C-alpha cells in the first residue's frame with residue numbers, strides 16, 4: 001500500500017472536492033493519504049506519490065493557492081527522481097487555455113525527474129458537471145499503478 005499526498009490547486013473549491021473524494025476512495029483501498037490545499041515544498045516528501053488535482057483560472061493561470069508552490073518548483077528545481085505522480089486537471093473547454101495549469105504542472109514535474117503514474121485526466125466541467133464522476137472512473141482505471 002502507498003502513501004499518497006493529494007495536492008490541490010483550486011479557486012472555487014471544485015478541485016478540492018475531487019481530491020477529497022479520491023482520498024476517501026484511496027483510503028478504502030488501504031492507502032494512506034494526506035491532502036494539502038496550500039502546498040509548501042519544504043513540507044512535502046519527495047519519495048512518495050503525489051496526486052495533484054488542479055483547476056485553471058485567469059487565462060491559463062494556476063489558482064492562487066498553488067502559485068507559491070509552482071514558484072518554489074521553478075526556482076528551487078528540486079530533484080524529483082524518487083517521486084511518482086499523477087495529475088488531474090479541471091477546466092472548461094470553452095477556453096483556449098483548456099486545463100493549461102494541469103498540463104504545465106504535468107510537464108514541470110516530469111522535467112524535474114518525477115515518474116508519472118497513468119495518463120493525465122483533463123476534466124471538462126462544461127461536459128461533466130460532476131467532476132468527481134470522471135475522476136472516480138480514472139482512479140478505477142489507474143489505481144493499480146498506485147500500488148507499485
Ligand SMILES: Cc1cc2nc3c(=O)[nH]c(=O)nc-3n(C[C@H](O)[C@H](O)[C@H](O)COP(=O)(O)O)c2cc1C
Pocket residue numbers: 009010011012013014015016055056057058059060061063090091092093095097098099100125
Ligand atoms: C474567471 C475564470 C477563468 C477560467 N479560466 C479557465 C481557463 O483559462 N482554462 C480552463 O480550462 N478553465 C478555466 N476556467 C474554468 C475552471 O477551471 C473550472 O470552472 C473549474 O471547475 C474550477 O475549479 P475550482 O472550483 O477548483 O477552482 C475558468 C473559470 C473562471 C471562473
